[in-house]
Amino acid sequence: MSRHVLVLAGGLSYEREVSLRSGRRVVDALRRSGVDATVRDVDAGLLTALETERPDAVFIALHGASGEDGSLRGVLDLLGIPYVGAGADPARVAWDKAAAKAQLRAVGLPTPDWIALPHETFRELGAQALLDRIVERLGMPLMVKPAEGGSGLGAQAVRTVEELPSAMVGCFGYCDTALIERFASGADIAVSVVESALGPAALPAVEIVPADGVYDYTARYTAGTTTWHAPAxxxxxxxxxxxxxxxxxxxxxxxxDLSRVDLLVDEAGDIQVLEVNVSPGLTETSLLPIAVQAAGLDFGTVLADLVEQAIKRSS
Structure with a gap:
């Protein structure tokens, strides 16, 4: 029996173009596996479409708030429509990097020291005074990034005190809250976790080596700017x-169902968890498809299995 899967992609976040590319690739892969899949943007007509042309399941290929902050997942729960991926409440926690780091540390997983501060706090308490205290507490260098969001947008490594104010301004352009964490050096490693009936399992780790040393938006989504080693x-x-x-x-x-965990491994072999993504990129240069290939698996089959898993979970 062919399933009808609606792939949601696009949205209005800064990551819209990446999401559209992910959505197209998911649709193509599912169709090759015999699944009746169509892609749809998220707009004012979505709710009516879900109710009148009810799919067997939804695959969320949205990046940014609409696909990762739990709100859309909550709507799908309300409608009783199965979907691939984290539930609404866990997605909300993972979307907030500071909350996620606190939960990881609570169970003993290592993650760099951090502080998360809203833009409003800087205005009220004085930006320079706060930045001075942050440097005293965390030292240098630092990593500044939006507390919510992905694709490396608004993220910057800060190696000197003089670079910190401009990095904060750039970060606040993407999110009202900045996550400032102690910079950790080492090999950038991404591990995709995919679940089956046997539980979650890690695919081969992917080592990321950007040409200019910074895994930013350009390095992530422009062919030829990054080298990946899979397995790492x-x-x-x-x-x-x-x-x-x-x-x-x-x-x-x-x-x-699936997630991508970004880690750093230093020369001593010590591991730090940087962040966890509940809606990882699925484009031709994204890390999860690279890991699937390294595992010797078929991308479409993996996605189709996740769809079946979501449908069985709701029955």
């Missing part, structure tokens, strides 16, 4: 610990 060039014992840490992060945030 890690000692087998470290690779096993990386996989275990990724699954533990997925479980700690109570996620389901």
């Amino acid at each position: 060039r890690l000692d087998p014992e470290i690779a096993e610990r990386v996989a275990e840490t990724a699954v533990a992060a997925h479980d700690a945030l109570e996620l389901r």
Whole structure:
């Protein structure tokens, strides 16, 4: 029996174009696996479309708030429509990087020290005074990034005190709250976690090597600007610990179906969890499809299995 799957992509976030690319790739992969899939943007007509042309399941390929902050997932729960991915409440926690880091640390998972501050707090208490205290507390260098959002938008490594004010301004252009964390150096590693009837399992880790050393928006989505090693060039014992840490992060945030855990591994083999993404990119240069290929799996089959899993969960 062919399933009808509605793939939601686009939206109005800064990551709209990436989402559209993810959506098209998901539709193509599902169709190759025999699934009747169509893609649709998120707009004022979506609710009516979901009620009148009810799909068997929804695949959320939205990035940014609409796809990751739990609100759309809550609407789908309200309508009783199955969907692939984390539930509404866990998605809300994972979307808030500071809340997610606190939950990870509460279960003993390592993550760089941080402070999250709204733009309003800087205005009320004095930006320079706060920045001075942040440097005293966390030291240098620092990583400044939006507390909500992805694709590297608004994120900047800050290596000198003089760079910090402009990094904050750039960050606030994408989110009202900035996450400032102690900069951790080492190998950038991404681990995609995919669930089956046997539970969550880590796909081969992907090592990220951007040409200019910074994995920003351009490096993520422009062909030829980043080299990926899949599996990552890690000692087998470290690779096993990386996989275990990724699954533990997925479980700690109570996620389901799929996620991507971004980690850093230093020269001593110590691991830090940077963040967890509940709606990872699925474009031709995205990390989850690279990991699927490295595992020797078919991308469309993996997605189709997740769809079936979501439908069975709701029955």
